[in-house]
Amino acid sequence: MTSDDDIVVAIQVHLRAVEILEADLQARARDRARATTASDDEPVYITPKQATAICGRSESQVRRDCELNPIDSGGFGLKGGGRWLVERVRYTEMRGNARFRR
Numbered sequence: 001m002t003s004d005d006d007i008v009v010a011i012q013v014h015l016r017a018v019e020i021l022e023a024d025l026q027a028r029a030r031d032r033a034r035a036t037t038a039s040d041d042e043p044v045y046i047t048p049k050q051a052t053a054i055c056g057r058s059e060s061q062v063r064r065d066c067e068l069n070p071i072d073s074g075g076f077g078l079k080g081g082g083r084w085l086v087e088r089v090r091y092t093e094m095r096g097n098a099r100f101r102r
Helices: 004-036 048-055 059-068 088-094
Strands: 077-080 083-087
Touching: 048 059, 048 083, 048 088, 059 077, 059 083, 083 088
Parallel strands: none
Antiparallel strands: 077 083
């Protein structure tokens, strides 16, 4: 049988773990907000070549991403005048995903 003191200690341990997780989530949210917030001098749309610097993929892979995932369905880019415009925020958000390390 556990004593009341054991229960209190267990609750304190769990509450501390929750505090740590909340702090981590807040830090991640701040980092994501910084990474995805466009400043006045940064364009919302960038070229596939500029996207390669963000995601580490080749230009052809970036173009393929855009073709397979058009912006109107929540994808990565749109084509205008025969050229792709890539949504910078999308690639910034996806930078850490395993999909982009291939």
